[in-house]
Amino acid sequence: MAAPESDSDATTEYLILTPDDWLLAREARLAALRDSPEFFLPAEPHESSWSAAKWRTSCRTGRWAVARLNGTVVGMARLTHEPDGPHIGWVWTDPRHRRKKIASELIGMLLDDVREHEVFVWVIHPNPDALKLYESLGFERTKEYQELGTAGRVEERLRLSDATSQR
Numbered sequence: 001m002a003a004p005e006s007d008s009d010a011t012t013e014y015l016i017l018t019p020d021d022w023l024l025a026r027e028a029r030l031a032a033l034r035d036s037p038e039f040f041l042p043a044e045p046h047e048s049s050w051s052a053a054k055w056r057t058s059c060r061t062g063r064w065a066v067a068r069l070n071g072t073v074v075g076m077a078r079l080t081h082e083p084d085g086p087h088i089g090w091v092w093t094d095p096r097h098r099r100k101k102i103a104s105e106l107i108g109m110l111l112d113d114v115r116e117h118e119v120f121v122w123v124i125h126p127n128p129d130a131l132k133l134y135e136s137l138g139f140e141r142t143k144e145y146q147e148l149g150t151a152g153r154v155e156e157r158l159r160l161s162d163a164t165s166q167r
């Protein structure tokens with residue numbers, strides 16, 4: 001089990017997952033997809049069908065940060081290294097625990113691992129809350145859009161420049 005990294009209050013635990021923590025990764029991602037389907041694109045095949053081995057691989061190929069309160073996942077974020085640079089994604093906070101800096105703390109933990117100058121995130125429109133979150137952390141809108149295959153939806157890329165200075 002991953003060791004808690006830090007606490008933002010007395011009871012919220014923040015964890016960086018190892019492959020042995022894959023059940024927590026699954027709990028977090030499936031909760032996010034259930035709660036906020038409009039803001040996430042499920043993987044293909046859908047995460048609900050992933051095997052333990054696939055979850056373990058996902059914990060190896062991406063850096064997963066998860067917040068837990070009283071044993072229940074209340075937030076998550078993930079960092080992956082894509083050909084065009086590191087990307088934050090899959091950021092989610094349980095609606096009962098929003099505006100407590102959970103997403104900010106999780107993203108900060110992921111940025112600790114970034115050596116590159118720039119970090120990106122894609123935001124499916126419209127999502128004013130997410131735009132405000134990322135802008136509060138120093139990300140800037142790029143007006144770089146891409147269409148998603150589903151129902152005319154569009155996503156915009158945001159960029160954090162000078163990511164290493166966030167530490």
Ligand SMILES: CC(C)(COP(=O)(O)OP(=O)(O)OC[C@H]1O[C@@H](n2cnc3c(N)ncnc32)[C@H](O)[C@@H]1OP(=O)(O)O)[C@@H](O)C(=O)NCCC(=O)NCCS
Pocket residue numbers: 036039090091092093094097098099100101102103104105122123124127129130132133134136
């Ligand atoms: C967007 C989301 C992840 C924010 O999580 P959170 O834990 O509430 O965010 P934080 O508490 O760290 O917010 C930090 C700052 O971001 C801004 N912010 C975040 N949510 C906001 C909102 N609903 N309205 C206005 N500003 C907001 C504020 O500046 C906030 O600081 P403040 O509370 O001191 O004013 C959460 O609303 C969520 O899970 N939404 C659904 C899923 C989603 O959209 N994920 C992003 C996909 S790209």
